[in-house]
Amino acid sequence: MSINLSVKIGKLKLKNPVMVASGTFGYAEEFKDFINLKELGAIVTKTITLNPRQGNLPPRTCETPAGMLNSIGLENPGLELFLKDKLPFLKKLGIPVIISIALEDDPREFVELAKRINKINALSALELNISCPNVAGQKTLISQDPKATYQTVSSVRKITSKTLITKLSPNITCISEIAQAAEAAGSDAVSLINTLSGMSIDLARRKPKLAAITGGLSGPAIRPVALKMVWEAYNKIKIPIIGMGGIIDTLSALEFFIAGATAVSVGTVNFINPKAGVEIISGLKEYLERNKINRIGKLTGNLKI
Amino acid sequence: MVQIKNKIIYNEKFKGNYWHCIFEAPLIAKIAKPGQFVNIKLSDGLKPFLRRPFSIHNISGSKLEILYEVLGEGTKILAGRKKGEYLDIIGPLGNGFDYRRVDKPSGQKTILVAGGIGVAPLLFLSEKIKAKDKIVLIGAKTKKQVLCEKEFKNSGCDVKIATDDGSVGFKGRVTDLLKSILPALDHRLSILYACGPNPMLKALSDITQKNNLPAQVSMEEHMSCGIGACLGCVVKTKNGLERVCKEGPVFNAKHLIW
Numbered sequence: 180m181s182i183n184l185s186v187k188i189g190k191l192k193l194k195n196p197v198m199v200a201s202g203t204f205g206y207a208e209e210f211k212d213f214i215n216l217k218e219l220g221a222i223v224t225k226t227i228t229l230n231p232r233q234g235n236l237p238p239r240t241c242e243t244p245a246g247m248l249n250s251i252g253l254e255n256p257g258l259e260l261f262l263k264d265k266l267p268f269l270k271k272l273g274i275p276v277i278i279s280i281a282l283e284d285d286p287r288e289f290v291e292l293a294k295r296i297n298k299i300n301a302l303s304a305l306e307l308n309i310s311c312p313n314v315a316g317q318k319t320l321i322s323q324d325p326k327a328t329y330q331t332v333s334s335v336r337k338i339t340s341k342t343l344i345t346k347l348s349p350n351i352t353c354i355s356e357i358a359q360a361a362e363a364a365g366s367d368a369v370s371l372i373n374t375l376s377g378m379s380i381d382l383a384r385r386k387p388k389l390a391a392i393t394g395g396l397s398g399p400a401i402r403p404v405a406l407k408m409v410w411e412a413y414n415k416i417k418i419p420i421i422g423m424g425g426i427i428d429t430l431s432a433l434e435f436f437i438a439g440a441t442a443v444s445v446g447t448v449n450f451i452n453p454k455a456g457v458e459i460i461s462g463l464k465e466y467l468e469r470n471k472i473n474r475i476g477k478l479t480g481n482l483k484i
Numbered sequence: 485m486v487q488i489k490n491k492i493i494y495n496e497k498f499k500g501n502y503w504h505c506i507f508e509a510p511l512i513a514k515i516a517k518p519g520q521f522v523n524i525k526l527s528d529g530l531k532p533f534l535r536r537p538f539s540i541h542n543i544s545g546s547k548l549e550i551l552y553e554v555l556g557e558g559t560k561i562l563a564g565r566k567k568g569e570y571l572d573i574i575g576p577l578g579n580g581f582d583y584r585r586v587d588k589p590s591g592q593k594t595i596l597v598a599g600g601i602g603v604a605p606l607l608f609l610s611e612k613i614k615a616k617d618k619i620v621l622i623g624a625k626t627k628k629q630v631l632c633e634k635e636f637k638n639s640g641c642d643v644k645i646a647t648d649d650g651s652v653g654f655k656g657r658v659t660d661l662l663k664s665i666l667p668a669l670d671h672r673l674s675i676l677y678a679c680g681p682n683p684m685l686k687a688l689s690d691i692t693q694k695n696n697l698p699a700q701v702s703m704e705e706h707m708s709c710g711i712g713a714c715l716g717c718v719v720k721t722k723n724g725l726e727r728v729c730k731e732g733p734v735f736n737a738k739h740l741i742w
Contacts, residue, residue, distance in 0.1 A: 205713035212485050213574075225715075233724055240708045240716035245530045247708060251715050254725070399530060450709035451525065451535055453487060453574075 599680020
């Protein structure tokens with residue numbers, strides 16, 4: 180039986196539905212010794228801002244039960260240096276490259292970023308990171324407010340005809356409300372979920388383990404939360420959902436498809452098992468063969484209640 | 485660098501709370517350099533969740549050795565792993581020490597300074613440096629925690645010891661021991677390599693810079709991926725924040741900002 184793993188996200192056609200999550204895969208080159216990068220469905224870059232950012236002071240990460248906290252603070256070289264130093268390697272891979280972008284303080288930064296990215300053919304899509312919990316001074320996130328989400332996504336939608344993905348925060352009351360705002364504003368897909376806010380304490384010193392005190396929780400610890408949000412959003416929106424949050428293997432990826440995801444992103448597991456993404460791709464194929472399902476799309480939202 | 489499962493061929497306590505583990509790891513052994521590290525998945529489950537980084541203590545043929553202190557959850561699990569089991573190892577990682585200068589015919593004096601478990605990467609370095617004029621200063625709290633004295637002697641080092649309680653060797657910090665031998669050294673013809681706790685490395689940076697003594701220190705910061713992707717393990721340098729796992733773990737002392 181021939182198995183069709185391909186999926187569509189906006190204008191983007193992915194040969195398989197397994198991508199790597201922003202911030203967990205650097206700019207891909209870091210992983211070239213471990214896997215054949217060309218096998219991945221798509222690569223989402225570490226988040227890029229208009230200007231370079233040094234990020235937060237260390238310690239920036241710590242381990243937690245079945246997960247980890249990070250507060251990197253969006254360290255990145257800025258758009259120009261990304262295009263000059265990081266993009267040439269990504270371009271050669273010949274698979275879709277999705278640039279994750281964030282703004283620092285002025286909403287117009289997104290418009291400026293989108294305008295410049297429009298001219299770059301090697302970038303297939305944009306993921307709006309309006310849900311990073313680690314930027315000092317930002318007390319609320321754009322994706323914590325449906326109106327702000329709508330306005331931000333609309334402003335970029337007007338500028339770009341590239342595939343537009345909006346990455347949402349789980350640190351909210353009602354995910355479907357935010358997902359609907361992104362959909363109404365013209366987002367082609369939503370990425371669910373970014374990290375959950377959290378903290379951890381070093382008892383011996385009675386100090387927070389992270390210099391920034393709080394950070395974003397990721398890993399299998401957050402998977403049930405992520406799954407529930409994918410399922411809730413799936414019931415309310417028509418655009419595709421890219422599911423992520425604690426996926427570490429084929430079985431955990433499958434849960435996301437059944438909850439309503441069209442594609443999945445592997446994140447924190449890349450730090451532990453750089454081969455996880457490609458292992459999941461072959462694992463999904465085997466699962467579909469074994470269950471005589473010819474197309475991954477048939478699993479999406481196939482939850483029996 | 486490779487990600488590969490390697491067989492444990494030895495994993496025993498060797499002194500106090502310190503353990504010695506040897507893997508049959510031909511691919512890593514072939515390319516490893518002193519000062520580099522390996523990142524090891526200690527269990528098949530989620531506990532511990534992240535890999536743990538270990539300095540490469542020595543390489544002999546196809547064998548990779550690490551030295552560790554049983555302190556937290558991860559090292560307790562490692563101490564429970566048995567000979568014959570396989571662990572998933574990524575390595576070798578990081579830049580390693582630059583010791584080309586000391587092996588030039590002009591010959592330089594090599595000073596190794598180790599604090600506690602900081603002996604781990606320095607033994608491999610000592611084995612690799614062929615120049616004869618080598619001295620190691622080993623610092624520990626008490627006599628019971630002085631590590632690898634014999635191994636350093638066998639690698640051709642003159643060994644000096646400092647203990648906090650004076651139970652063996654110089655009484656006081658290893659950095660004070662260094663200060664006491666500095667007047668007799670030609671600083672232009674010496675180079676210092678160090679590994680140990682951050683306060684020790686900071687003190688060494690001050691001493692070596694005041695004395696114009698070139699120094700390379702192996703740094704530690706909480707690490708998640710070990711391959712330069714997560715940007716977690718950064719330290720302050722004159723070029724901004726740099727990753728311990730990629731630009732380091734070995735830094736020129738004068739490049740760091742404390």
